[in-house]
Amino acid sequence: MTADISVRKNYLNRDYSIASWLTTIDHKRIAWLYLVSITAFFFFGGAAATLIRLELATPAGDVVETETYNRLFSLHGIVMVWFFLVPSIPATLGNFLIPLMIGARDVAFPRLNLLSWYLYVIGGTFTLAMAIAGGVDTGWTFYTPYSSLFANGQVVLAVVGVIVAGFSSILTGLNFIVTVHNMRAPGLHWTRLPLFVWANYATAIIMVLATPVLAITLLLIALERIFGIGIFDPKVGGDPVLFQHLFWFYSHPAVYIMILPGMGVVSEIITCFARKRIFGYDGMAFALLAIALIGFLVWGHHLFVAGESVYAGVIFSLLSFMVAVPSGIKVFNWAATLYKGSVSFETPMLYALGFVGLFTVGGLTGITVAATAVDVHVHDTYFVIAHFHYIMVGGMVMAYFGGLHFWWPKMTGRIYPDRWGRIAAITIFVGFNLTFFPQFVLGYLGMPRRYHTYPDEFQLLNVLSSAGAPVLAIGYLLPLVYLLYSLKWGPVAGPNPWDAKGLEWQTPSPPPEHNFDRLPVVTQEPYAYGLPKRDSDAARS
Amino acid sequence: MAGMDAVSDTPLLPQASTLAERVDALFFTLVGVDVVMVLVLSGLIVGFAVHYRRGARVNRTTDAPETKTEIVWSLGLLAVFLAIFVWAAHLYVEEASPPNNALEIHAIGKQWMWKFQHQNGRREINELHVPLGVPVKVVLATQDVIHSFFVPAFRVKQDLVPGRFRTVWFTPSRIGRYHLFCAEYCGLDHSRMRGRVIVMEPAEYEAWLADVSAEPSPAQGEKLFSSLGCIACHGAGSKVAAPPLAGIFGKPVPLKGGRTVIADETYIRDSILTPEKQVVAGYEPIMPSFAGRVNESDLTRLIAYIKSLSGEEGRP
Numbered sequence: 001m002t003a004d005i006s007v008r009k010n011y012l013n014r015d016y017s018i019a020s021w022l023t024t025i026d027h028k029r030i031a032w033l034y035l036v037s038i039t040a041f042f043f044f045g046g047a048a049a050t051l052i053r054l055e056l057a058t059p060a061g062d063v064v065e066t067e068t069y070n071r072l073f074s075l076h077g078i079v080m081v082w083f084f085l086v087p088s089i090p091a092t093l094g095n096f097l098i099p100l101m102i103g104a105r106d107v108a109f110p111r112l113n114l115l116s117w118y119l120y121v122i123g124g125t126f127t128l129a130m131a132i133a134g135g136v137d138t139g140w141t142f143y144t145p146y147s148s149l150f151a152n153g154q155v156v157l158a159v160v161g162v163i164v165a166g167f168s169s170i171l172t173g174l175n176f177i178v179t180v181h182n183m184r185a186p187g188l189h190w191t192r193l194p195l196f197v198w199a200n201y202a203t204a205i206i207m208v209l210a211t212p213v214l215a216i217t218l219l220l221i222a223l224e225r226i227f228g229i230g231i232f233d234p235k236v237g238g239d240p241v242l243f244q245h246l247f248w249f250y251s252h253p254a255v256y257i258m259i260l261p262g263m264g265v266v267s268e269i270i271t272c273f274a275r276k277r278i279f280g281y282d283g284m285a286f287a288l289l290a291i292a293l294i295g296f297l298v299w300g301h302h303l304f305v306a307g308e309s310v311y312a313g314v315i316f317s318l319l320s321f322m323v324a325v326p327s328g329i330k331v332f333n334w335a336a337t338l339y340k341g342s343v344s345f346e347t348p349m350l351y352a353l354g355f356v357g358l359f360t361v362g363g364l365t366g367i368t369v370a371a372t373a374v375d376v377h378v379h380d381t382y383f384v385i386a387h388f389h390y391i392m393v394g395g396m397v398m399a400y401f402g403g404l405h406f407w408w409p410k411m412t413g414r415i416y417p418d419r420w421g422r423i424a425a426i427t428i429f430v431g432f433n434l435t436f437f438p439q440f441v442l443g444y445l446g447m448p449r450r451y452h453t454y455p456d457e458f459q460l461l462n463v464l465s466s467a468g469a470p471v472l473a474i475g476y477l478l479p480l481v482y483l484l485y486s487l488k489w490g491p492v493a494g495p496n497p498w499d500a501k502g503l504e505w506q507t508p509s510p511p512p513e514h515n516f517d518r519l520p521v522v523t524q525e526p527y528a529y530g531l532p533k534r535d536s537d538a539a540r541s
Numbered sequence: 542m543a544g545m546d547a548v549s550d551t552p553l554l555p556q557a558s559t560l561a562e563r564v565d566a567l568f569f570t571l572v573g574v575d576v577v578m579v580l581v582l583s584g585l586i587v588g589f590a591v592h593y594r595r596g597a598r599v600n601r602t603t604d605a606p607e608t609k610t611e612i613v614w615s616l617g618l619l620a621v622f623l624a625i626f627v628w629a630a631h632l633y634v635e636e637a638s639p640p641n642n643a644l645e646i647h648a649i650g651k652q653w654m655w656k657f658q659h660q661n662g663r664r665e666i667n668e669l670h671v672p673l674g675v676p677v678k679v680v681l682a683t684q685d686v687i688h689s690f691f692v693p694a695f696r697v698k699q700d701l702v703p704g705r706f707r708t709v710w711f712t713p714s715r716i717g718r719y720h721l722f723c724a725e726y727c728g729l730d731h732s733r734m735r736g737r738v739i740v741m742e743p744a745e746y747e748a749w750l751a752d753v754s755a756e757p758s759p760a761q762g763e764k765l766f767s768s769l770g771c772i773a774c775h776g777a778g779s780k781v782a783a784p785p786l787a788g789i790f791g792k793p794v795p796l797k798g799g800r801t802v803i804a805d806e807t808y809i810r811d812s813i814l815t816p817e818k819q820v821v822a823g824y825e826p827i828m829p830s831f832a833g834r835v836n837e838s839d840l841t842r843l844i845a846y847i848k849s850l851s852g853e854e855g856r857p
Contacts, residue, residue: 066729139726145703146686146728150652234704240687241702274593280607305689306725307702310637314630321622328618329611335582336610338589340603345590353586360582364575371625373632374568377696380689380724444568445554446693448724451732455720457553 010413010510025110026513028411031096033117038084038092039480041124045079046476048072053435053469056462061453069452070137071153077140078158082165083124085396086254089261090207091120091172093403094200096411098176100504100511101194103185103520108178116171123165130157139450141251144232144243148224155225159218166211169257173207176200185503187522194502194526195278198285199264202292206253206260210296214250217243241307248299256295258392259359260288262399263330266352269406270334272500273349274341277527279333287326294323304375313372320370327363331356346498347421351402354429358394362387365440383443389436398428401479408483409493413509416486420478428475434468501528557694557715557740560636564696567628574621636697639710643678646671650681650688650701652727653734654807663750666806667736667837669721671713672746678710689725692738700725713740736837757838762846765839769831783828784821790851795822809844 011028014020021029051072055063064072095113099106107113130136136153138146147155180201184193193201220231221243230236232243271278278284300308300316308316334356343349365387369375378384401424409415438461447458454462496505507516556562593599646669649656657679658664671677681690683701690709691698694717699709723734741749766772774783784794789804797820802808811819813835816828835843 061732066732070726070729070731137728143687143726146726150686150728239704275595279605280611283607283611304633305698306687306700307705307707310634313633317630317633318626321626324622325615325618329615331582332614333611335585335589336605338586338593339605340601341589341593342595342601343590343593344595353590356586357579357583360579361575364578367622367625368568368571368575371567371571371629373564373629373636374571375629376633376636376698377564377568377693379698380691446691446720446722448691448722448732450726453732455735 008508009512010508011513012412012510014513023114025106025114027095027099027107027110027113028511028515030113030117031092031094031411034087034091034095034120037117037121037124038087041079041083042476045076045084046473048076048079050469050473052076053466055452056454057466059454059456059459059462066452067137070450071135073450074136074139074153075131078127078136078162080392081140081254081258082162083120083127085258085392086165086169087120087172088258088396088400089265089403090169090176090200090203090257091116093196093265093400093407094176094203094261095172097407097504098179098197098200099183100410100507100515101197101502102180102183102188103503103516103522104179104183105514105516107175108183109175112171113175116168116175119164119168119171123161123163123168126157126161126164130154130161133157141247142218142221142243143247144221144224144240145234148221148232148243156222159222163215163218166215169207170211173204173211176204177208180204185520185522188503191282192522192525193285194264195267195281195284195288196261196264198288199260199262199267202288203257203260206257206292206295210250210253210257213246214254217246217250220246241303244303244306245299245308248302249296252299252302253292253295255388255391256291258396260291262355262359262396263288265399265403265406266334266355268500268502269348269352269402270337270356271527271529272406272498273346273352274338274343275529276337276341277525277529279336279339280329281525281527283329284333287329290326291323294319294326298323301370301375304372305379317370317372321367324363324367324370331360331363345422347416347418347425348402348406348498350422350425350429351398351405354425355395355398355402358390358398358429358432362390362394365390377446378443380449381443382439382447382449385449386436386439386443389439394432394436398432401425401428404479404483406498407504408486409497410504410509410511412487412490413493414486414490415493415497416482416490420482424475424478424482427471427478431468431471431473431475435465435472436468438462438464438468502526555694555715555717555719557713557717557719558692558696558711559714560632560711561694561696561714563632567625567632570628571625574625636710639678639708640676643676643710644672645678645680647680648682648690648701649684650690650723650727650734651684651807652686653723653730654810655690655721655723655734655736656806659750661750666841667721669736669738670746670749671738671740672743673713673716673740675743676710676712678708681707681709686727687725688723688727688734691722691724692719693722694719695738698724713738716740716742757841757845759846759849762842762844762849765835765843766846769835769843771843774828781827782824784824786847787850790848792851796820797822797824797826806844809847810840813840813843 011026024030055069133154136151136155136158138151138155180197223229224231224233230238232238232240267278267284298316298320300312301320304313369378369384369387405421442458442461447454493509495508503520506520556565645660647658655667657669681699681701683703688701689698690701695711697709697711699707701707717740719738721736721738723731773779774781775786792804793801794804795801802819814830814832816830817826820826
């Protein structure tokens, strides 16, 4: 009994009722609401991917009907992009950590934050309804005039779902921007901001500026389908390529929504497990903003063979090479951060190192597809599929898992079994490469994407890829088991199990409802992993 | 279908156009750059991680000049990237400008087939015959959605955009039969919208072009109609309940399930290859598939015959 009394009140144990969760305006609880919902969508989208890989194990269409196959890859794309990747790190770890990292009680607009989650759920409900009503076969890209005039599926339900979820990400972005500007603790200058916060700040800018264009574009599709307005239909004066410009004006920056937060996570993890300051803090923060801004000017590289002018193609190619430079700086700086560090290899670090390797491959093959003449050949083939999965899955999902493992003790107050964590990280790395590396070769050989059946000579590489999928699936299921196990049986973590330097580690785990008992005052840079120890470390605790 | 498309006499990805070698030269240079970069970076990461692992007794005092190092590798990357950009853009601009003397062939994409028409009017479906060593310009149009003309062996690809004419050009440099794919998702049978490009000696091409007997004629179609046994069910006086074919071409056909389709080339083609998919209202789905039993040329002949039953000219 005495133990019970001595247990501190924290954000988790203050109230266990379901109502307290569904009406919470605590950013930490909202992070959990998102975590549970995006996990469900992750496995839903993953199930679609599993069926796709099963079908592609043989050249003939023998597992599912062609129509089913087309609906599966569309569902996989829509769910994974808008209901997992876009909200993944910002809405879970970002929501949980940004106020903690800047020494604030909550985000600037806690009610708006809860509204964001409800919008996400409503958008998700539309998407589930769309899937139950038969789905769509447009691909996640909804290209016109197929989507507006030809497709038979639930296109309107699908775009409404995406539009609503889009507003959720606009509001999250808005919340983050205002929070970071106005709510930093005394002494936390911009130059002392953790890179995770910088990364989410850069992401928030893209969310706020690009997502409205997506909403407008998809609304135009719905209007064209329902009222026959000639926006994209050439028969009534429209232009189908206009859709591609509008769509990629959002969706290319959205690729950076899906990678910048991962870069932030990895910067936190590598500094902590190398016990070293980040190499080139200013350059790292500047690179995040540069990627976010230049990222708005490269959308035309999706249209090299789609009917944009040759000159536009050349300019967009040049800009695409430009946006790769800051990404290159980041990779080199992560490597340089390890130099003269004191490196250890716990689970989060394995994910972070895996991220750097896979992101490098994804980035370099991005250079390959930015090279116009080569893109003409590999565009719309499996080369592109492999390339963006190296960024989205090899990059963002690895970073998300790394972050989840790094901050799990903070979020739950418990430690998971590190051995199982490492096994899962290595399984995911191996399974990922087995699944996606053969697809580079397939694409170069000419296998087009979105093919239900394919010529016999592509089978060997497809079988390799399909063989990787179950390994990857096991890798993703393992954390579900041992993380849940740790909630009840994991050892108590204490405030700072990794001996990390961020403000979030200066408060108990799990944190109290209002994050800090006393207003923190920041007196030093974010990554004061000095070797030897600095005086300021002692002063701080 | 997959079996019909197999191209067994060629390597996995032949270089069959003058462009192919040059794209490959750039591509494999890029692969080389990628491999070097991956080796250098993973070497640095693994090397540092192992050398400076916790507990190792190594010198950890550092005063690395951060900004200077960053500037050096940014400029290095920029230089490499600009070189790749210029090389690729040079090729891309050339790909966009066909020579004036190029042989012009017209192509139409529709869900889910390719139709070509040569300069003397000869037409073909899902096959494209081209002469070796002669620049060929294909003018692309689409009847419905966006498609994409993709011949991997030539390293060319160009989308077909509704409401516009697009062009793609190449100079075939190797005799053989190569895949033609639709690369832009175009609906249900996107993955079956495949064809073949056949590169022939110029003299052979001229002979092929002039050979009107190879043109699908209603008479040849009629022969196939009886030899394949179509006549047993669709012929006049047949006891089997099969829809009559006289006069149907170009007319709306009510389907089981309430939909209606126009009996055009695609519909007839589909009805021969996948009869169970679009069954005429009021009939049982008893027709067997002829996929694998009739090739593309036979299909065009059968279509020509069925067209002639509606008093149309016997050309697809």
